[in-house]
Amino acid sequence: MDPIISLQDVTFTYENAQHPALSEITFQIQPQQWVAIVGLNGSGKSTLSKLINGLLPADSGTIKIAGKVLSEQTVWNIRRDIGIIFQNPDHQFVGATVEDDVAFGLENQNMPRTKMVARVKWALAQVHMTEFAHKAPQTLSGGQKQRVAIAGIIALQPKIIIMDESTSMLDPNGRQDILQIMRNLQQQLGITILSITHDMAEIVQADLIIALKDGKIQKQTTVQELFSDIDSLTNIGLQPPFTSRLQVLLRQAGIPLTTAYQTKQRLADELWQLHLKT
Structure with a gap:
């Protein structure tokens, strides 16, 4: 099976920076994997997600998404395959009501209204938010807002979802709720999940862990192997x-x-x- 995400010798340096934010990054992610990207602040985690989504151009190396090489010519098509759930769902809301917000991306794709209405209902049902369809997003709790953000992403049916610290603002119950929804969606829809996180509950979900330190890959390993080595955990800034x-x-x-x-x-x-x- 061909990887759905492939990076080969990818390097990126911010303007006026003395050192690369990411240096010679190479890894492959298979379809339907749950992959956790971990590391200290400044290790390059968020930069990596922006490179994969084409928000930042790599200085060198090759990025392939779903078999397509990321370039100026392919970036817009590639972004249709990727959805991002951010840390603060308020940053994603654009609609006056929950259903308007979930429909926003579909409207941008010029989806026929009948199909769009059905897709919005389906997406809200997946995250158990059907009864809130006519509510204003600003009136919801943090966990409910994050569910709406997820609905807006899955309505577009991307192949890849990036969770960018997307449970860090929730309480433990809300965090577990969101993670269970994402696990169910992964299994139901065959989504590949890239989770940028410090949260142990999120890390233990992963099939593969990629640990970054100072812009380089420190480890590519499994949960069991990583958690069996407390020294390695501490070295990459994780609490055992x-x-x-x-x-x-x-x-x-x-x-x-x-x-x-x-x-x-x-x-x-x-x-x-x-x-x-x-």
Whole structure:
């Protein structure tokens, strides 16, 4: 299967900067993968998303999206394949009502009205916001606003969705709600998700993690491999998850746990099995 996103030796430097924001970035993302882009502030995460969407032109290297090389000639077609959900959904609202806002992108594509109305209803149903269709977006809660922003993106049916710190302003319940919606949509629609995040709940969803540091790729790895190496986590500016820290403390106390990262449930199961053997 051909990758849906491919970067080869991509470098980008901001004007008047002494060092590249990104240097010789190479990776491939397969269709329908959930990929987390992680790293400290200034590591190049947001710059990377802008390069992929064609908002910034690379100094050198090649970017391919859905088989098309990104260039001045292809950028507008490529952007039709990509939707971005931002940190603050207020920055995305343009309509007077929720349904107007979801319809905005479809109107720009000159979609026939009958088809557009059906698509808006479908998108709002996917994020459980049908009953709010005639509400003003500004009257909604933070989690509801983010659902509307997602509906506006999926109405366009892109192949790729970039989540740019899009759950960071939500409380834990709202964050889990949005992540579950995105997981369901990924499975239902076959979307590829690129998640730029510091949030552990978002990272553990990922099939692949790309860790950036000082504009370079530090690691390309899986959740299990990354969370099993606390030193690497700290080095790229991530707080080890509770279960990783607990596993270390339990092993230091002499409990013979596996070294691989465990979810809460798997750790509880292993501890219970060890208890039964004593």
